[in-house]
Amino acid sequence: MSVQVLIGTGDPALAAQLRTQIAELADIHVVGVEADSDSVLGMVGSHDELDIVLLDDDLGPNSGLHLVREIAMRRPHVAAVLLNDQLDEEVLARALEAGARGVLGRTPSLDELSSRLLAVAEWSRGVRRWLGTSDVGGPEVGGRRGRILAVAGAKGGTGTTTIAVQLALAGVRAGSSVCLVDMDLQTGDVGTYLDLVHRRSIADLVSVSNEITGAMLADVLFVHEAGPHVLLAPQEGEKAEDVTSSAARQIMGVLRSRYDIVIVDCGAFMTEGSVTAIEAADRAIITVTPDLPCLRAAKRLGQLWKRLRVRKQEDIAVVLTRQSRKDEIQPDFAARILGMTPLKTTVPPAFRALEKAINNGAPLRVDHDGFRRAMSQLGAELGILPATAIQPRGAPKRAKAEAT
Incomplete structure (x- = not known):
């Protein structure tokens, strides 16, 4: 030919x-x-x-x-x-x-x-x-184009990793092939949330980023029992500098061609790799908590992305986490501070349920109806889950029983 x-x-x-x-x-x-x-x-x-x-x-x-x-x-x-x-x-x-x-x-x-x-x-x-090979565990994917969702935090502790992990699990439950990427390269803890230990990380793909094969991916990715494939951050934080924008771009492109959904946890600290993932993503969201310092941090982050030409502010979605009707700052007031419109879906506080699930390395077992439903709604609003994937009330208990 x-x-x-x-x-x-x-x-x-x-x-x-x-x-x-x-x-x-x-x-x-x-x-x-x-x-x-x-x-x-x-x-x-x-x-x-x-x-x-x-x-x-x-x-x-x-x-x-x-x-x-x-x-x-x-x-x-x-x-x-x-x-x-x-x-x-x-x-x-x-x-x-x-x-x-x-x-x-x-x-x-x-x-x-x-x-x-x-x-x-x-x-x-x-x-x-x-x-075109299928040795990562899926069908042939030549010409395929999945969706990339980048999740970044306005600051630490806003639930970035929690949301990334939960959306990945929700995507699998909806029947999609999902890759979860920990691009919080210095302090990433997706492995901790999923209770997994793997000797390989994204740093192992840097030197071969121009010629990644299916066998290379299969060696680096961890296939979690719940379904998503996971690409971890390096255990040594200093290796974050090895993941250049060029390498990250190649890696994101290969993953996009192999999976329906690629969810990238970018953390709250910007590196070449995380900024490239945000630039390449179909959707990028910033997680914020309903307090003034965090909202101002999110506004500064959005303006930084705009100055660096990474992302236009109107192309950034903001999700309020730990949001309650009792909070002094509600979504409409948050929107005025941010200069960006928050998503309709807000994530309720679920401290005890999340604490138990994370400590036990069992993210499927978040026994909180409102939180589980919010994750389904958030996935549908972001376009990575069908609207039919939204769980009715009471579904979390059945899901918990199936996971045990």
């Missing part, structure tokens, strides 16, 4: 030149030319056999680097090659950090173009084969 190449440029002369050069290369075929970033993304999403995208860095309206990131997340097996007049170390470093497979001048020679296309085509075909 010939190598399928898409050209992304608004320059007709450059497009004609590249078409002419590629026509001279055996087994390499141009499937089309798109003149703007939106059209390129549309083609990438609809053309299942696409191998390579040649991207003009001057392509608009989005920058070439932004487009490279989007392609890496949406289609991990598609190789993006950036075309830029400047070929210095800074340009190359930024391109590789974004997930590009290389950089070429805007007027490459035939030999340069041929060697680069053949090299990245081989990489693309290899990744496609790896993503």
Whole structure:
């Protein structure tokens, strides 16, 4: 099968030149030319056999680097090659950090173009084969695109890990394949909540992030008895620095292609890895408690994401945890402080029930009707659970009996 190449440029002369050069290369075929970033993304999403995208860095309206990131997340097996007049170390470093497979001048020679296309085509075909295997425990997943939900805390103690774990369990109960990722890289404790010990962590994928195979994932992931697959944070907090944005982006892309739902616990401390997960997520939520210091912290966090161009404030969901009708601060007042609209679902306080479940490493056994129902409602509101998954009153007791 010939190598399928898409050209992304608004320059007709450059497009004609590249078409002419590629026509001279055996087994390499141009499937089309798109003149703007939106059209390129549309083609990438609809053309299942696409191998390579040649991207003009001057392509608009989005920058070439932004487009490279989007392609890496949406289609991990598609190789993006950036075309830029400047070929210095800074340009190359930024391109590789974004997930590009290389950089070429805007007027490459035939030999340069041929060697680069053949090299990245081989990489693309290899990744496609790896993503098409089923040795992680699921069906073949080539071309699949799951949903990523990133959960971050306005500060510590707002229930970020609790919500991430519970949503993962709810997703499994609803029949979805779920991967729970602990991206709280310095202080992550998903393993403690699930009472599991595993010798591998996300840090073990960093060195092979550009070529992750199913066997590699199977070795690193822990398959919990309740259903979700778990990718733990490193036990040594200093290894957090090893998880770069480039590695995190590749890992998130591979997981998205293999699971229906990927839930990422980002904690309350921002690292390269957690910020990349938030940027890549379909939905990102901030957990807050109904007190003024926490609400102000959430507002500052939302503004930080906006300044870093990680997430627009209108694209951030806020969930109030430990919310009671007796609290002085209610959701409508919280919304005025935040400048962001909280989700309709609030999570009630369930201290004793959660304490017992966490201490026993049995998150399925949270014996609190309101809390269990809130988790189902939250999952439905976030779009990771069907509305039919909302448990009726009284369901938690039956679920507890089944789990024992």
